[in-house]
Amino acid sequence: MKNLSVPAIDKTVKILNLLTETAVPLSGADIAKTLNLPRSSVHGILQCLTDAGLLRKADDRHFVLGAHVLYWANGFTAQQDIVAEFHQAITQIPELNAYTLTLSTLNHDQVVYLACRNSQAPLEVTFRIGMQLPAAFTATGKAVLSHMSDEEVAALITTFPAPYTDNSVRNLPELMQELVQIRRQGFALDNGQLRLGMFCFGIAFTDLGGQYYGVAASLSEQEADEAARTRLLAGLRRLADKLSAA
Incomplete structure (x- = not known):
């Protein structure tokens, strides 16, 4: 079966991976430039991830991983x-x-x-x-x-x-x-x-x-x-x- 790719999910995974690997706060512009993604798309995804607790704002412009990521990590480890x-x-x-x-x-x-x-x-x-x-x-x-x-x-x-x-x-x-x-x-x-x-x-x-x-x-x-x-x-x-x- 051919692998299916959902663009929004692909972008979301790339953003989460980038913030995990860099381990420092990044702005939406930084993320868009690093991943070569449209800034409008990145802005929307960042807002959704922040609302879900997967990201949080380090200040007015910069983002870091949120506490909900630990919830998933602990769930994985528990298994x-x-x-x-x-x-x-x-x-x-x-x-x-x-x-x-x-x-x-x-x-x-x-x-x-x-x-x-x-x-x-x-x-x-x-x-x-x-x-x-x-x-x-x-x-x-x-x-x-x-x-x-x-x-x-x-x-x-x-x-x-x-x-x-x-x-x-x-x-x-x-x-x-x-x-x-x-x-x-x-x-x-x-x-x-x-x-x-x-x-x-x-x-x-x-x-x-x-x-x-x-x-x-x-x-x-x-x-x-x-x-x-x-x-x-x-x-x-x-x-x-x-x-x-x-």
Whole structure:
């Protein structure tokens, strides 16, 4: 069946995505210019979103996300038993206590973070629930992609993201080479592809319904010696097994 597109809804989604990604107040003119949309259309949509509580005015001209967005987010999270299982399981795996831990899944070519526990150790990234990052650069994203065929990956990543660092994989053929290695070794590594100096190890698993998720542990490059990697990966595999069984 051919996908149906409703122009007003498409514009609304683009506006909400833009305000989420920028995380700063934007005026109607800013939004129209950034998204290349008619100002009259943007003005009408902004008014409707504000009336619905999805946006609020930061001042007379600028808009930010409204509280009703949290209502939807909490509703989504409440349906994800895997989130509760994640928080319970990580308390039972002491070898992971020192690390930042995340649970995520794919949203098209992005990874969306469903749960996180940031460690006390300083990292260049603070993970947040709802954060989205390119799957091609993340440990959990690569781990999940490794369970797809090359054709499925190519169909998913139609426009390759711009690199975040000098270590970021540069194109689809390079990513495909990484996925071959990930399938062989059973885990994925972000070796500074999101932030230089930060290493993330990721493992993918499925729930009982066959939905793929990824768990990852993040640490500084200096901490990632062989002993730490061995301990960390053993803990991640235990975590993935617990979540898959649950």
